[in-house]
Amino acid sequence: MLYQQIAQNKRKTAGVLVVFVLIFALVGAGLGQLMWGKPLPGVLTAGVIALIYSFLVFQDPVNVVMSMNHAQHLNKEDNPQLFHIVEDMALVANIPMPEVYLIPDKSPNAFATGLSPDKSAIAVTQGLLDMMNREELEGVLGHEISHIRNYDIRLSMVALVLVSAISFIADFAQRWVWFGFGLDRDDDDDREGGMIGMIIGVIGVIFVLILGPLAASLAQMALSRNREYLADASSVELTRNPHGLISALTKIENSQPMQAANSASASLYIEDPIKRHSLSHLFDTHPATADRIKRLEKM
Numbered sequence: 001m002l003y004q005q006i007a008q009n010k011r012k013t014a015g016v017l018v019v020f021v022l023i024f025a026l027v028g029a030g031l032g033q034l035m036w037g038k039p040l041p042g043v044l045t046a047g048v049i050a051l052i053y054s055f056l057v058f059q060d061p062v063n064v065v066m067s068m069n070h071a072q073h074l075n076k077e078d079n080p081q082l083f084h085i086v087e088d089m090a091l092v093a094n095i096p097m098p099e100v101y102l103i104p105d106k107s108p109n110a111f112a113t114g115l116s117p118d119k120s121a122i123a124v125t126q127g128l129l130d131m132m133n134r135e136e137l138e139g140v141l142g143h144e145i146s147h148i149r150n151y152d153i154r155l156s157m158v159a160l161v162l163v164s165a166i167s168f169i170a171d172f173a174q175r176w177v178w179f180g181f182g183l184d185r186d187d188d189d190d191r192e193g194g195m196i197g198m199i200i201g202v203i204g205v206i207f208v209l210i211l212g213p214l215a216a217s218l219a220q221m222a223l224s225r226n227r228e229y230l231a232d233a234s235s236v237e238l239t240r241n242p243h244g245l246i247s248a249l250t251k252i253e254n255s256q257p258m259q260a261a262n263s264a265s266a267s268l269y270i271e272d273p274i275k276r277h278s279l280s281h282l283f284d285t286h287p288a289t290a291d292r293i294k295r296l297e298k299m
Contacts, residue, residue, distance in 0.1 A: 017155070020162055020219045024050070027166050027212035031173055050165045057164075061157050062099065062121045065113040068262040071101035071123045078102075082129065085137055086122060089145040092238050098122050098148060105260040108132065108252050111268040112144040113153050120148045125258065131251055139235055139245030143270055146234030152227045156268055159220045164264070166216045224267035225287045231270075232292055233299065242296040249296075253289040 025043055032042020057064055066073075076083045083100060090097050098112070099121035108128040114120030122144045132140065147153055236242045252271045261273035267285040 017223070020159065020216070020223070023212060023215045023219060024162055024166060027169055027216075030206075030212065031169055034173055034176065046165070046169055049169060050162065053161045053165045053168070057157065057161055058115065062114050062119065065265055065268070066101050066121065066123060068265055069103055069111075069123065070105075070260045071103045074100045074102050079129070081134075082124065082137070085134070085141050086145070089138065089141050089238055093145050093149045095120075095145065095149050098145075100124075102126060102129075103258075103260050105258050106130075107255045107258040107273065108248075109255075109258055109261070109269050109271060109273050110140050110144055111265070111270065112147040113157070113265075113268055114148065115154050115157060116151070117148050120153055122148075125260075127255065128252075131255075132248055135241065135244035136248035136251070137244075138239050139241070139243075139248045140270060142235035142238040143231045143245060145238065146231040147227070150227075150230060150234060152231060155223065155227065159223055159267075160264065163213075163216050163220050166213050170213045220267060221285050224285050228270075228286050228292065229295065232296060236296065236299050242299050246293050246296050249289050249292060 024046060028043035028046030029039035030042065031046060032039040035042065074082070079100075079102075086100055087097055095117035098114070098117075101121055101123040103109075103123055103125045105125040106127040108125055108131045110122065110124040110128055112120060112122045122141065124140075128137070128140065147156075232245060235245050239245070249271065257275040258273035261269065263274060266272055266274055269286075271289065272285045
């Protein structure tokens with residue numbers, strides 16, 4: 001059952017990543033149509049922007065994400081029990097010990113970040129330490145260690161960079177149109193050709209300004225939901241105990257929204273720290289807790 005779920009989630013993740021790349025290419029094409037009347041320059045420009053974002057973020061991704069969420073670095077003497085559990089989970093998962101951070105927030109939650117098991121970190125809130133017993137902490141930390149072992153942290157960083165780059169492109173395109181550039185080209189095309197170009201340009205603007213960022217956000221959320229199911233299953237594989245994670249998820253679900261969480265990194269947490277839920281679930285960063293618990297109860 002576990003390995004079937006892992007394989008299924010990996011296939012879904014691959015599909016979401018393909019969609020992500022297509023969205024990014026279409027946004028770039030829309031930018032090119034808006035600025036130059038040709039899609040290719042826009043695709044190349046979007047690629048350069050993504051590379052710049054990647055370079056800036058990947059220099060020190062742990063510090064970037066931890067700073068966004070007001071997390072403070074911990075040493076072993078600060079909380080020996082927490083470090084002991086993280087060490088145990090890392091040993092079972094056969095990965096290096098990640099760095100540990102504390103977020104001074106009363107709401108229980110946690111997340112993992114980084115680029116690889118060698119360069120990773122886990123952050124927990126003060127509320128998590130206050131509300132959870134050892135069994136529940138093991139379930140949560142096993143979940144986060146699984147994100148590291150499965151390289152979900154790298155996927156999440158790539159998604160974060162792509163969404164940020166698309167948002168930047170959309171903002172730039174909006175300002176470009178606001179100041180009266182684009183779509184108005186004095187060339188020797190005949191009237192029909194000019195009209196077709198105008199229609200394509202308008203479609204490009206709509207995609208860049210509205211549909212592109214929206215589609216990218218939906219893809220990021222879908223990616224996050226798939227990886228959460230996988231990390232839940234992997235946590236049980238590490239702890240051999242689904243009940244700890246079930247109890248922890250129930251407590252987190254019934255808690256108040258976090259004050260310190262950054263909305264851009266909400267998908268990294270074990271549960272949405274801002275407590276946003278949509279009727280269609282398309283805009284949810286995480287699967288419904290009830291669905292996660294049902295899957296865990298079957299293991």
